[in-house]
Amino acid sequence: MKKIFNLSKIILGAGLLVFTMNSCKNEPKHEDPKEVAEDVNDQKIENDAVEDDADYLVDAAEINIFEIEIGKLALQKGVSADVKKYAQTLVTDHSKALDELKELATKKAITLPAAISDDDRDKYDDLNKKSGAEFDEKFIDMMADGHKQAVDKYTEISQKATDAEIKLWTSRQVTTLTTHHDVAKELKEKTEGNK
Numbered sequence: 672m673k674k675i676f677n678l679s680k681i682i683l684g685a686g687l688l689v690f691t692m693n694s695c696k697n698e699p700k701h702e703d704p705k706e707v708a709e710d711v712n713d714q715k716i717e718n719d720a721v722e723d724d725a726d727y728l729v730d731a732a733e734i735n736i737f738e739i740e741i742g743k744l745a746l747q748k749g750v751s752a753d754v755k756k757y758a759q760t761l762v763t764d765h766s767k768a769l770d771e772l773k774e775l776a777t778k779k780a781i782t783l784p785a786a787i788s789d790d791d792r793d794k795y796d797d798l799n800k801k802s803g804a805e806f807d808e809k810f811i812d813m814m815a816d817g818h819k820q821a822v823d824k825y826t827e828i829s830q831k832a833t834d835a836e837i838k839l840w841t842s843r844q845v846t847t848l849t850t851h852h853d854v855a856k857e858l859k860e861k862t863e864g865n866k
Contacts, residue, residue: 704784704785704786708729708783708784709729711782721834724779729781730824731828731841732776732783734817736784737787738765740791741795741798741813743758745810748801753861757855768844775840779834811858812859814855825842825845828841
């Protein structure tokens with residue numbers, strides 16, 4: 672009787688193991704939207720220079736998508752009127768830039784990410800955990816640092832891209848990004864002065 676009981680425990684355990692393994696296989700695998708876009712471009716583009724331009728546009732799209740999402744979050748959770756005004760500017764300007772970028776990418780047959788990247792999702796989630804003045808301060812810090820990096824990235828693209836339209840579009844964006852960076856620095860100084 673004991674042997675039958677132990678045997679049934681082994682069979683039940685094996686059955687649960689097989690069920691668990693099969694259910695894990697059936698779960699959809701999450702892929703980073705940025706990596707998906709890069710992979711699609713790598714597969715369809717054979718020219719290295721065009722592939723580099725595609726990577727530049729993917730990077731530009733990643734920046735715009737993040738700025739739109741983080742701006743929307745600040746509109747919801749921001750406390751100060753300055754933060755909300757700045758957040759609205761980000762959403763408006765980056766939405767316009769993303770629309771233009773999508774049009775340019777379509778014209779060049781380049782695939783862009785459809786959603787926020789995994790790295791940016793982590794930053795978004797970290798910011799979303801904050802509230803009140805702490806949220807405003809973290810948001811402004813992120814925007815000052817992020818827009819400095821965006822200005823550098825867009826400047827690089829405008830210099831290194833081989834496609835004239837891509838160069839022109841990114842060089843025009845540098846002015847807007849520089850303005851966003853300057854406003855973020857002013858807000859950061861103002862926030863630090865209020866402590």
